[in-house]
Amino acid sequence: MSTTRAAAVPRSLPHWRWHWQSPGLARPLNWLSVKAGALLLPAALLLLWHTAVTREWVSAQILPPPELVLQTFLDLARSGDLWFELSISLQRVLIGSLLGGLVGLALGLLMGLSRQVEAYLWPLFQAIAQVPVLGWIPLLMMLVGIDEGLKYLVIAKAVLVPMTINTFAGIRNIPASYLEVAQVYRFNLVQRLHRVILPAALPSIFTGVRFALTKGWIALVTVELLASSEGIGYLMVDGRQMFQLDLVIVSMLVIGLVGLLLDKGLALIETRLQRWQRQAF
Amino acid sequence: MTDLAKRFPFLQRRPDLRGAVVPAGLVLLWWLATALQWVDTKIVASPPAVLDAFWQAAVGGELWHNLGASLQRNLTGFVVGGLIGLAFGTLLGLSRLAERLVGPTFHAAKQIALFAWIPLLSAWFGFGEPAKVAFIALAVFYPVALNSFEGIRATRVELYEVARVLGLSRTQRLFKLVLPSAAPAIFTGLHLGLIYAWLATIGAEYFFSAGPGIGNTMIDGREHFEMDQVLYGLVVVGAVGLLLNRLAAWIETRTLAWRVRPH
Numbered sequence: 001m002s003t004t005r006a007a008a009v010p011r012s013l014p015h016w017r018w019h020w021q022s023p024g025l026a027r028p029l030n031w032l033s034v035k036a037g038a039l040l041l042p043a044a045l046l047l048l049w050h051t052a053v054t055r056e057w058v059s060a061q062i063l064p065p066p067e068l069v070l071q072t073f074l075d076l077a078r079s080g081d082l083w084f085e086l087s088i089s090l091q092r093v094l095i096g097s098l099l100g101g102l103v104g105l106a107l108g109l110l111m112g113l114s115r116q117v118e119a120y121l122w123p124l125f126q127a128i129a130q131v132p133v134l135g136w137i138p139l140l141m142m143l144v145g146i147d148e149g150l151k152y153l154v155i156a157k158a159v160l161v162p163m164t165i166n167t168f169a170g171i172r173n174i175p176a177s178y179l180e181v182a183q184v185y186r187f188n189l190v191q192r193l194h195r196v197i198l199p200a201a202l203p204s205i206f207t208g209v210r211f212a213l214t215k216g217w218i219a220l221v222t223v224e225l226l227a228s229s230e231g232i233g234y235l236m237v238d239g240r241q242m243f244q245l246d247l248v249i250v251s252m253l254v255i256g257l258v259g260l261l262l263d264k265g266l267a268l269i270e271t272r273l274q275r276w277q278r279q280a281f
Numbered sequence: 282m283t284d285l286a287k288r289f290p291f292l293q294r295r296p297d298l299r300g301a302v303v304p305a306g307l308v309l310l311w312w313l314a315t316a317l318q319w320v321d322t323k324i325v326a327s328p329p330a331v332l333d334a335f336w337q338a339a340v341g342g343e344l345w346h347n348l349g350a351s352l353q354r355n356l357t358g359f360v361v362g363g364l365i366g367l368a369f370g371t372l373l374g375l376s377r378l379a380e381r382l383v384g385p386t387f388h389a390a391k392q393i394a395l396f397a398w399i400p401l402l403s404a405w406f407g408f409g410e411p412a413k414v415a416f417i418a419l420a421v422f423y424p425v426a427l428n429s430f431e432g433i434r435a436t437r438v439e440l441y442e443v444a445r446v447l448g449l450s451r452t453q454r455l456f457k458l459v460l461p462s463a464a465p466a467i468f469t470g471l472h473l474g475l476i477y478a479w480l481a482t483i484g485a486e487y488f489f490s491a492g493p494g495i496g497n498t499m500i501d502g503r504e505h506f507e508m509d510q511v512l513y514g515l516v517v518v519g520a521v522g523l524l525l526n527r528l529a530a531w532i533e534t535r536t537l538a539w540r541v542r543p544h
Contacts, residue, residue: 037378038385045386062404116299123300124307131519132480134487138503138511142324218394225396226487233397240400248400256393 064246072246073253082235086254089220089231092148096155097216101209104160108167108208112201118168129161133219137226146227151220158219159212166208170201203274210266217259232258326509334509335516343498348517350493354410355482358417363474365418366425367467373426374433375459387426395420395481399488410492413485420481424473432466433459465537472529479522495521 046066052058053065060068076082107125111118133154144150174197182196224233232251239247308328314320315327326334338344373380373387398419406412436459444458460467486496495517502510 034381037381041382041386119297119299120303121300124303127304127519130523131515132483132522134480134483135499135515135518137487138499139508139515141503142506142508142511218396221394222396222484225399236397236400240404243404245401245404248404252393252397252401255397256389259394260392 061243062245064244064249069246069249072244073250076247076250082250082254085230085232085235086258089224089233090258092151092231093155093213093216093220096152096220097159097213099152100156100159100216101163101212103156104163104208104212105167105205107160108164108205109171111164112168112171113197125164128157129165133158134222137223141227150227151223154223155216155219158215162211162215163205163208166204166211167201170204170208171197173204174200206266206270206273210263210270213262213266214259217255217262221255324506324508326507326512331509331512334507335513338498338510338513344517347493347495347498348521351482351486351495352521354413354485354494355417355478358414358481359421359475359478361414362418362421362478363425363471366422366470366474367429369422370426370429370467370470371433371460373430374463375455380430391423391427395477396484396488399484403489408490412489413482416485416489417478417481420477421474424477425467425470428470428473429463429467432463432470435466436462468533468537472526472533475525475529476522479518479525483518 049063049066053060053063073082107121111121111125136157137150137154140150140153144153178196178200179192182192185191187195220231221233224231225237228234228237232255236248236251236255239245239251312328315322315325315330335344369387373384399416402412402416402419406415440458440462441454444454449457482494483496483499486492486494487500491497491501495514499511499514499518502508502514
């Protein structure tokens, strides 16, 4: 997101520029240099990492060599342990997100449609949203224990807040003229919801879904680190406790990758779903 | 009365009491449930018990001791992470070469959830104060670096050309043009950083070793099954977060007031 925004700025500071003589060759070569440049630092870091361990500048226990990390990843992937832990984590995110997402959607819809409901519920919602997920965890642990229920509730809370806010804002930002047209047509509530309100609020709601799932994934990692005996977060805690940092690093990479895939996948669906909006140009 | 209302404009506005109905109802329900023994009062603390625990901690000084430790940690991490983030973002913003080399790695590393760093940080920095501060600094680093980078990239080329025509040196250009024009974005980053720092402070106190801190108060409360302690900790965490947020917004408007000043 940030890269595209930075790239979208048409004119910026004239700094380091690479001018090639041949205009036909300039573009592919430039593209190649950008890609190569991007890989230079990771490659250098990898080399440094490798050298640091083999020359014993740092102990292999503090920093396992990159080959070992790769080997651990392959072992985990082959034995199926990785997929097992990952499937448990993803299942938790799915159930928690469904719970929080549906409640958030309902809450956002109700508050968006009725000023009366908003006046009653918005302050309470804000107070709950104000305390971060992390703050709720000890209380929830006391109330529901440390079983699956805790994970679902923590993820649901993380998902609830962006879902509610985006649904609410999506409805409130519908241009008044749309609603006036609906009034002229004497639409009833169901028609208004189906024909006007939901389609108009959909982009904002979908942004909420995307944002919420990213939040849900982060919340899952947090709660699994604190209290779990299964899942990708647990794999990490386990690796740390046995001082197998290769396991810790593999888990970190998998967590980052899954987060990225969730976000990119939803962004892709988002553009697909909203293609009709772009018909004008 | 009118004098008072004039001096404090918020008194003129009558608060919308409808928002208090549901919370008041919930507290009443909670109070009834504990007073009438619908729930086990050994597990669920009653509202007076929570107030009492809060009062005891405030008078006894534990609350201030813990809160002070948390805030100090928070601030140290914020300053360390903020400075490194600002320097990093500025470098990336000013130099296309640096952006090409470091940018992709930076954006990739950002994908790893913040809390996923904790096991590795604990292996490298131990479980004490350095690990906590390093974690908070990491939390602050990302938003500050990202926003200062984007702010600097958005510097208008016309202004930069004028600065060159006027013969400003590189340092002058940086401090008189680039940084001031990026200031709103940098402040957004710092503001986000402050919010993340508080979150990371609580997280660091949960995961790393025990010691003074408001997060530790909550974790201890849970371990000893003292819900009153957990609940007042929860309220303090929320309140401090809110105050930090307001403080940042206030400083932001104050410092950036020149933007809206009429010519």
